[in-house]
Amino acid sequence: MPPQSEIEARYQEGIDAMTPAQRVARSAAMFAWTREQIARQIVAEQGPMDPEPLRWKVALRLYGNEPVVRRLIERKLADVSG
Numbered sequence: 001m002p003p004q005s006e007i008e009a010r011y012q013e014g015i016d017a018m019t020p021a022q023r024v025a026r027s028a029a030m031f032a033w034t035r036e037q038i039a040r041q042i043v044a045e046q047g048p049m050d051p052e053p054l055r056w057k058v059a060l061r062l063y064g065n066e067p068v069v070r071r072l073i074e075r076k077l078a079d080v081s082g
Contacts, residue, residue: 038062052080 004012018026038058043049046057056077064070 035062050080053077056080 015023035058038061039054042054042057042061049057056073060070060073060077063073
């Protein structure tokens with residue numbers, strides 16, 4: 001295993017110093033940021049839309065690789081899109 005850089009070592013020290021609750025909060029914040037970025041990308045590609053279909057389109061990008069989940073999301077998306 002290659003040696004860690006100083007930056008990686010400091011990052012790991014910071015992570016190790018977090019409480020479990022802080023780690024979960026950090027993960028939730030990163031996931032929220034990811035969803036927001038995907039939503040911005042969808043709006044940039046497809047134009048403004050109501051929040052409900054946008055949420056389902058984000059879900060489709062996140063979870064659409066699983067066929068069963070994809071079908072469920074597409075069904076819900078059809079319901080909210082009219």
